[in-house]
Amino acid sequence: MRGLAGAIGVVVVALGMARAQTILPDPVAGVDMQMGNQAGLEAWVAEFRSRALAAGVSAAVFDAALRGVTFDPKVVERDRKQNEFSKTIWDYLDTAVSEDRVALGLKAIARHRDLLERIEADYGVEKEVVAAVWGLESAYGTYRGDLPVLGSLATLAYEGRRGAFFEAELIAALRIVEGGHVERFVGSWAGASGHTQFMPSSWEKFAVDFDGDGKRNLWGDDPADALASAANYLRHWGWTKGMPWGVEVRLPEGFDYDQTTERVVKPVAEWQAMGVRLVDGGDLPDHGPGSILLPGGHRGAAFLIWPNFQVIEKYNTADAYVIAIGSLSDRLKGGPPIRHGWPRELRALTLAERMELQELLGKAGFDPGGVDGRMGPKTVAAVKAFQKARGLVPDGYPSLEVLELLR
Structure with missing residues (x-):
């Protein structure tokens, strides 16, 4: 889904792309370039119209929604450079699972306890997990983005680097408008929006009308539909209630580090026999076969993870994001922070x-x-x-x- 989690400082050592060359034009040339891109976007919108109508968008909605749409060069710049620099997992977690975020999450759960408990009962996803997604994606609804979604998607579809992907998202966004589900359609630079930062295609597949008003509204002040939609998303990908995403563990002296990968899956009894223990020295809980993960290398924290880890990866594939969701949800349940230190003297590679x-x-x-x-x-x-x-x-x-x- 990858929405405003980026606003808290996420570009962890995960995804990357070729570095774009940046040439800063003089002010006059910059104005000319912007005008040329605007004219190009308008021509692209006119040409795109027939495809959108063929996909079921009405002419009236298309013309009203995209009338006056403007090219946003900052959106293109963000798309080109989003992975140029990286943060270490510990720098990311310092913000993602800060004491402030935990405290605000506890207040959000208290304020919406009835709603979150109903969602948990209906979808089988713990309220603290849903709240953790909410907390990372929009700071519990306090920052849902401020860029026009249709303009961002049109800019990226016209710009062309991932044109087909963003064109499909723009069509889905127009369907959201056509259905009257949103009044103020703003979000992050790539088109993710709402309390839980759904892309339009994810809205089509997974959004639900939890409050029963006939709309699947992820954008208003009432977070009911958004939080239920996030739970529905996780349930769809196989969330198992009662199974941890993972637990922090301690590895024995002489441990075979070739075993530390999601590709190696062993029964808990086998990990236990190899000397793996909970970080406090206790026996491992048995939630079925799992893997050992070292997101910060052998000098950082180690985790025994289960399939719910891979479910969270469907929301965002970065290990740091998944661990942040898991750790934040654990903290909201009253659990401790990650105990092992990190090799903070290291920096991430560019x-x-x-x-x-x-x-x-x-x-x-x-x-x-x-x-x-x-x-x-x-x-x-x-x-x-x-x-x-x-x-x-x-x-x-x-x-x-x-x-x-x-x-």
Whole structure:
């Protein structure tokens, strides 16, 4: 879904794209460029009209909704540069699961307890989990975005880098307008909007009319439809009530770090036999087979995760986001913060450095699965193989140390 979670400082070491070259024009040239883009957008809207009507949007709604739509260069800039810089998971969590966010979440739950309990009963998703999504996506409804959704989507569809994707989202957004579900249609730069920052296509698939007024309104002051829609989304992807997303664990001396990946799934009894314990030393709870994850390398916190972790990934694939949702929901249930420290002396790699890391891994004979700046499973596996070959702890963490050894 990826909405305003970005507003709290998210671009964690996860996704990346080629760095766009930025040429700053002189003021006159900038005005000319803006005027040219506006004219181009207007021509694109005229050409797009037939496709939108063929998709079921009425001519009256199309003409009224897109009349006067303006090209927004800042939206294009955000799309091009969203992953140029990264934050470490600990810097992200410092904000995402701050004491203020926990306190505000407890107040939000108290204020909407009846609503959240009804949602939990109907959809089988714990109220604290729903509240955690709400807290990260819009700070419990206090910041839902301020950019016109139709203008942002039209700009991105016309600009063309991901034109087909944003055109489909724009058609879905026009259907929302046609149904009278929204009055003030504003959101984040990429078109996610509402209390729980749904993209228009997600609204079509998962939004519900929980308050029974005939509308699936995710944007108004009443959060009922939005919170129920988030629960419906998680239920659709297989949320299991009563199963933790994960628990913080302590790994024994001499642990085989090749086992720390979502691809390795073992019964809890097997992890227990290997010496894995809860961070306080207690026995592991058994919620079925799970995996060990080290999002900050072997010097950071370790987690035993279960399938609910992958369900949250459907909302946002970044490990830091998933752990933030899980940790925040645990805190809202009265649980402790993450106890293990983080290697705060390390910094995250920039996009250029992540791409260099992948290129050098490939040249050294460790296949990273391409050079795109994305620290996905293949790149992590390549880092592990390189670390193992150098006699380092093979935790797969793409650190500056690994990059410097490859250079």
